[in-house]
Amino acid sequence: GYYIGFQEWNRIFPVIIASALSFIIGYKLIPVIKESTLAAGLGGRDLNKVSNKKIPESLGIVPATLYLVTMILAQVLFARDHDAQFQYNSATLSVCFMILLGFCDDVLNLRWRYKLLLPTIASLPLLVAYSGTTAIVVPRMLRDLLGYSIELGCLYSLYMILLAVFCTNAINIYAGINGLEAGQSLVIGCAALTHNFIEITLHINDQIYTQHLLSASLLIPFIFNTLALLKYNKYPSKVFVGDTFCYFAGMTLAMAGILGHYSKTLLLFFIPQILNFIFSIPQLIGIVPCPRHRLPKYDPRTDTLECVPTHFTLINFVLWVTGPQHEKNLSTALICFQIMCCALGFYIRYEISQIFYY
Ligand code: UD1
Numbered sequence: 640g641y642y643i644g645f646q647e648w649n650r651i652f653p654v655i656i657a658s659a660l661s662f663i664i665g666y667k668l669i670p671v672i673k674e675s676t677l678a679a680g681l682g683g684r685d686l687n688k689v690s691n692k693k694i695p696e697s698l699g700i701v702p703a704t705l706y707l708v709t710m711i712l713a714q715v716l717f718a719r720d721h722d723a724q725f726q727y728n729s730a731t732l733s734v735c736f737m738i739l740l741g742f743c744d745d746v747l748n749l750r751w752r753y754k755l756l757l758p759t760i761a762s763l764p765l766l767v768a769y770s771g772t773t774a775i776v777v778p779r780m781l782r783d784l785l786g787y788s789i790e791l792g793c794l795y796s797l798y799m800i801l802l803a804v805f806c807t808n809a810i811n812i813y814a815g816i817n818g819l820e821a822g823q824s825l826v827i828g829c830a831a832l833t834h835n836f837i838e839i840t841l842h843i844n845d846q847i848y849t850q851h852l853l854s855a856s857l858l859i860p861f862i863f864n865t866l867a868l869l870k871y872n873k874y875p876s877k878v879f880v881g882d883t884f885c886y887f888a889g890m891t892l893a894m895a896g897i898l899g900h901y902s903k904t905l906l907l908f909f910i911p912q913i914l915n916f917i918f919s920i921p922q923l924i925g926i927v928p929c930p931r932h933r934l935p936k937y938d939p940r941t942d943t944l945e946c947v948p949t950h951f952t953l954i955n956f957v958l959w960v961t962g963p964q965h966e967k968n969l970s971t972a973l974i975c976f977q978i979m980c981c982a983l984g985f986y987i988r989y990e991i992s993q994i995f996y997y
């Protein structure tokens with residue numbers, strides 16, 4: 640049928656209940672743990688404020704841990720489908736590995752080249768377990784030349800690694816104003832879950848149906864736990880999320896895209912991150928010097944942020960276009976932009992892509 644029926648709710652509903660519980664626990668736990676991370680030296684100054692007070696950092700460790708607990712408990716839902724359960728557990732393991740390495744990064748402040756290596760290592764559990772297709776479908780106009788699909792073989796593993804490296808780092812470098820890291824991740828997660836629900840409802844075939852059910856069960860606990868974090872990370876930030884969260888978020892979304900087999904659609908939801916990445920390339924590859932922070936300039940007299948034209952980021956580009964903005968307005972505007980880009984992504988996926996794939 641063209642609606643989510645009893646059978647789906649049987650699986651999705653327990654995940655929603657468990658995730659809602661983990662939201663409540665996270666909501667209560669973050670204010671407690673933030674005292675401990677601060678005492679352990681994990682804190683940072685809010686660079687866009689007057690105060691010199693340190694804000695607790697790396698609070699992503701709370702939702703990330705609760706996410707893992709929820710995922711481990713919810714695997715029983717796939718117990719009758721061993722292949723699905725195996726893939727689900729491999730994805731959980733990759734996310735777990737990524738959280739560990741993200742927390743290491745927060746504690747050890749790793750250099751740039753290592754940041755690219757971390758998601759590569761963390762995607763290993765999924766790469767080894769991956770049993771899905773390694774072929775990609777060719778766009779219509781090239782099919783006379785290349786055939787319907789191309790078998791990528793080992794190159795497909797490389798594609799999965801690149802996706803994980805991109806998703807994690809792209810979220811991490813689109814950051815620096817309150818609420819942006821958690822906010823963007825929440826919006827992308829919701830867009831991906833909406834896509835899953837559409838495909839579950841359409842039920843084109845059993846395979847696609849199972850893939851999207853699998854992806855949905857990765858995303859529902861992610862969305863609830865991110866929501867708890869956003870509550871404290873939104874302007875004015877009571878906690879910072881840390882690289883722990885950025886890597887956790889990127890890896891979870893990448894895993895959902897890979898196991899759900901909609902990585903191209905997922906990248907459509909990453910349009911702001913792709914733009915920010917393209918802007919950043921000169922600084923990332925070292926043509927232009929890249930300082931530790933590439934934040935806008937805070938003006939304490941007007942309490943606004945100003946564009947710093949030598950920092951090539953999307954945040955600075957927006958400020959360059961609009962002129963100085965209050966941090967709260969800027970953060971809200973960038974989240975709205977994220978929502979608009981996801982809407983555009985849906986339009987491209989369900990309308991325009993018909994021209995290329997049918
Ligand atoms: C990435 C960016 C860096 C940006 C930083 C901000 C690149 C290559 N790196 O580095 O330019 O400055 O994220 O997160 O683009 N902070 C705030 N307000 C916020 C969020 C963070 O002031 O809303 C500051 C705090 O001092 C916090 C620190 O940024 O302690 C966290 O930075 P971190 O996540 O360690 O930086 P990177 O991810 O390495």
Ligand code: MG
Pocket residue numbers: 811812814881882885
């Ligand atoms: Mg960071």
